[in-house]
Structures are given as structure tokens and as C-alpha cells.
Amino acid sequence: MILSVHLVELLVIVLFVAVEALLPAVLPETLPFGVRVPLTHAKHPAVTRAARRYFRRLALLAVILVAMDLATWRLPGTWAFAAEQAVVLLAGVACYLNYYTAHRQIRQVKEAEDWFAGATQVVAADTRPRRLPSLWWSAPSGIVFLAVLVAGIWRYPALPNRFPVHFAADGTPTQWADKSISSAFGILMPGLLVLALCLLVHVASRATRMDVDPEAPRSSLHLQTLQRRRWVLATWWSCAFVQVGLGLAALLLWGLLGPATGWPMWVIPLTIVTGVVAPWVVVLATTARRSTGSHAASAVPNVPSSGAGAPGSPRVVHRDDDRYWKGGALYFNRDDPAWMVPKRFGVGWTLNFAHPGAWLLLLAILLIASLPALWAYLSAR
Structure with a gap:
């Protein structure tokens, strides 16, 4: 059984690396590794060189992290856990x-060579109303939660007056509680919170803006529409498994x-x-096969921006917004009214x-x- 726990931790690391390997293929061509570039520079030698080095380092990281995780198996139970x-945290960092x-x-390289020189930087937006994904996607998660709740209601009268509520890795009870509604059903609280969070993501998917490439x-709109539907669907599948x-x-x-x-x-x-x-790995793998620039361009014809195709007209590109992304990951823009944006x-x-709503x-x-910790504290009193 201890070996099974180790295998779960090892699986987390392997999946972590797999996701990192798939992410570059999901990004638009004009956003390699979170850097905004014109389409004319999407295949620049600096981009391909950075990608090549990224995958080499990732392969080396995978070997080191797996070796470190396997080495922890030789430690005593508590120390091994x-x-x-720590290895999982190190993998993330x-x-x-x-x-x-x-x-x-x-x-x-982009800043040194001024890749946006001579281009007109604009912000494009899609003003058409977007349909909310079907709430039927939440049905599996809701059915599982309700089924477990019904089983708990049926079982509650037969529960002993004192029963274990926490177990060690080997199955030994480490914490007991007196029978009560809060002690018996408090374990359902995390599941309810996960359902609420997924519902929030579902609703917010309509309010968040589309990052249109001019x-x-x-x-770009076609791919983002497909991606958003897949993201919401993956969210509900993850919720169902949880x-x-x-x-x-x-x-x-x-x-x-x-x-x-x-x-x-x-x-x-x-x-x-x-x-x-796993659902996100499937989404990434599916999207990676469809999100290359040549495929996207051939699948959905593009409508050139106003004046972009006229002789002598300025080249229109997406605004260089790298300065708003701190560390290439955190978005901070006081002039943007959106409180949620697509990840970089x-x-x-x-x-x-930079939006007050985000902090709220x-x-x-x-x-x-x-709430679960507060519930457990009140139950113990």
C-alpha cells in the first residue's frame, strides 16, 4: 500500500512534465512562451532556438525529478511523504x-531588434454575444455528489457513536469524533466547494474577453472558441473525478x-x-494538434484588418503588451476593465x-x- 502512495506521487510529477511539454504547442504563433511577437517573427531563429533549449532542459528536469522521487522511497514513512x-513543489518551481x-x-532578442518597428499596434475585440456552454456538462459531477449524499443519509442512523475521521497512510485511525451531523457530513464540504468553484469558472467563461489577433x-477567434469549450468541459470532467x-x-x-x-x-x-x-492533458494534446498557424489559417479563412492589404498601408499587429505580464505569468494592467483574462x-x-474585483x-x-477547517473546529467544540 505504501508503494501505491509512492506511485501516486510519481504520477503527479510525470503528469506535471507532460503538461509542460504540451503547453508550447497550444499557444498562438504570435505568443511563443508568453512573448507577444508579430506574425512575421513567429519563426524567428530566436524563437526556435529558445524552444529547442526549453525541451532539452525539460527532458533533463524530468530525469532529475523522477530520480529524486525514487530516492525518497528509501526514507521512512513520514520522511518519505x-x-x-518537496519534490513535487520543486517540480513546479x-x-x-x-x-x-x-x-x-x-x-x-525582440527588444534588441525592435520587432514591432514600422507596425501599427492595435487592440482588437470581439463584440458578438457568446453563448454559455451547456450546464448539462455539470450533470456527472452533480449526480455523483447527490448519490454520495443520499448514501450518507441512509448510513447515518447506523454509524457508531464514535468513529474515526482520519487515517494514516497504512489505514490506522489517527483521529476520532463523536457522531453528529457535522462530523459525519463535514467530509462532503470540499466536494460542495469544488462544485461551486467549477460553476464559477463555467459562468466566468462567458464574461472573459477573447484575445483577438488583428x-x-x-x-484566432475560431481557435479560442474551441479552446474555451474544451477548457470548460475539462473543468467539469476534473470535477467529476474529484x-x-x-x-x-x-x-x-x-x-x-x-x-x-x-x-x-x-x-x-x-x-x-x-x-x-488527465482531462487537461487530453485537452492540451487535442489542441496541440490543431493550433499550429498553418493549420489554423487553412481551416478558417482570415479577414484582413481594415487597410492592411492595401499597397503602402501600415502593417497592423497586436499591441505589444508584455509589460503588463510580470514574470511572464502575472497580469497587472490598471487600464484593462477585465478582471479575468486568458493565461499567458x-x-x-x-x-x-490590478483590478479590485480580482482581489475580492x-x-x-x-x-x-x-470553511472545512472552520466546520471541523466547530464540530470539535
């Missing part, structure tokens, strides 16, 4: 630094899966980890940290995330 968490190195290399408006994992944990707590040893102790974390990451490197959305949302998320 702490060391593996290392992957970001690898991205930022490529980002910085391209940006330095050099290729039709193809609900299954948390539901199994609730059934284990209620004694409906037998003793807390054997398969539940590794199936539960494996389901949650795989469910959170990755899938999904990020916050405009973060505060709300923190408050919501603290």
Missing part, C-alpha cells in the same frame, strides 16, 4: 523557471467500503490526482491583479476554502 511533497528562461531569451482575427474520489473517501469514513486498508487508500488519491490532471502560458484564465474574488476563495 514530506520529501515527496523548476518548470516555471524553465518557461521563464525561454520567455526571457525571446523577449531580450493579423489573423478569424482563425467528486468520485471524495465520494469514496466519504464512503470509507462511513464504513461502507470496509476497513481503511488495501485498495481504497491508494485508489482514492489516484482517482483525484489522475482526474484533476497554459490553459484557462488568470486574474488581472481571491478573498472569497480563501474564505470558502477555510
Whole structure:
């Protein structure tokens, strides 16, 4: 069983590296490694050189991180768990630094050679109303949550007056609680919060803006529309897997899966980890095959910007907005009314940290995330 826990941690690292390997292929040609460039410079030697070095470093990182994780298996149980968490954290930091190195290399060459010289920088927008993705996509997550809730209501009268609520990695109970509605059903709180968060993402997907490329408006809108639908769908599939994992944990707590040893102790974390990451890997792999510039341009004809095709007219390009992205990842623009924008490197959305609404949302998320701990504290009193 301990080996199964180790394998889950190793899977997290492997999936982490796989996602990082797929991300560059998902980005628009005019946004290599989060750097805004004109379409005429998308294949610049500096871009291809940075990409080549990025993948070399990523391959080396994968070998080092897997070796470090395997080395932690020889440590005692508690130390092994702490060391593996440190390796996972290190994987996140290392992957970001690898991205930022490529980002910085391209940006330095762009600024030195002034790639935007002679071009007219504009901001393009899509003003057409967008249809919200179907809420039926949330049905699997909601059905699983409700099914577990019904099972808990049915089981509650038969629960002992005192039962374990936390287990060690080997299945040994480490914390007990007196029978009450809060102690029995508090384990459902994280699942409810995940549902609420996914619903927020679903609704916000309509309000966030489209990052229209004026050099290729039709193809960029087409690809972004497909991407957003895939992102929302992946969000709900991840939510469904998380609900299954948390539901199994609730059934284990209620004694409906037998003793807390054997398969539940590794199936539960494996389901949650795989469910959170796997749908996004599928989305990235699918998008990577379709988001190359030549394919996009051939799939959807572009409508040239006004005057762009006339002889002697200025070349129209997307505004160089690199200065608003701190570290190539954090967006900070006081002049932008949007509080959520597409990520610079990755899938999904990020916050405009110069917008007050973004900080209010973060505060709300923190408050919501603290509800399970508050519930447990009040239950223990």
C-alpha cells in the first residue's frame, strides 16, 4: 500500500512534465512562451532556438525529478511523504523557471531588434454575444455528489457513536469524533466547494474577453472558441473525478467500503490526482494538434484588418503588451476593465491583479476554502 502512495506521487510529477511539454504547442504563433511577437517573427531563429533549449532542459528536469522521487522511497514513512511533497513543489518551481528562461531569451532578442518597428499596434475585440456552454456538462459531477449524499443519509442512523475521521497512510485511525451531523457530513464540504468553484469558472467563461489577433482575427477567434469549450468541459470532467474520489473517501469514513486498508487508500488519491490532471492533458494534446498557424489559417479563412492589404498601408499587429505580464505569468494592467483574462502560458484564465474585483474574488476563495477547517473546529467544540 505504501508503494501505491509512492506511485501516486510519481504520477503527479510525470503528469506535471507532460503538461509542460504540451503547453508550447497550444499557444498562438504570435505568443511563443508568453512573448507577444508579430506574425512575421513567429519563426524567428530566436524563437526556435529558445524552444529547442526549453525541451532539452525539460527532458533533463524530468530525469532529475523522477530520480529524486525514487530516492525518497528509501526514507521512512513520514520522511518519505514530506520529501515527496518537496519534490513535487520543486517540480513546479523548476518548470516555471524553465518557461521563464525561454520567455526571457525571446523577449531580450525582440527588444534588441525592435520587432514591432514600422507596425501599427492595435487592440482588437470581439463584440458578438457568446453563448454559455451547456450546464448539462455539470450533470456527472452533480449526480455523483447527490448519490454520495443520499448514501450518507441512509448510513447515518447506523454509524457508531464514535468513529474515526482520519487515517494514516497504512489505514490506522489517527483521529476520532463523536457522531453528529457535522462530523459525519463535514467530509462532503470540499466536494460542495469544488462544485461551486467549477460553476464559477463555467459562468466566468462567458464574461472573459477573447484575445483577438488583428493579423489573423478569424482563425484566432475560431481557435479560442474551441479552446474555451474544451477548457470548460475539462473543468467539469476534473470535477467529476474529484467528486468520485471524495465520494469514496466519504464512503470509507462511513464504513461502507470496509476497513481503511488495501485498495481504497491508494485508489482514492489516484482517482483525484489522475482526474484533476488527465482531462487537461487530453485537452492540451487535442489542441496541440490543431493550433499550429498553418493549420489554423487553412481551416478558417482570415479577414484582413481594415487597410492592411492595401499597397503602402501600415502593417497592423497586436499591441505589444508584455509589460503588463510580470514574470511572464502575472497580469497587472490598471487600464484593462477585465478582471479575468486568458493565461499567458497554459490553459484557462488568470486574474488581472490590478483590478479590485480580482482581489475580492481571491478573498472569497480563501474564505470558502477555510470553511472545512472552520466546520471541523466547530464540530470539535
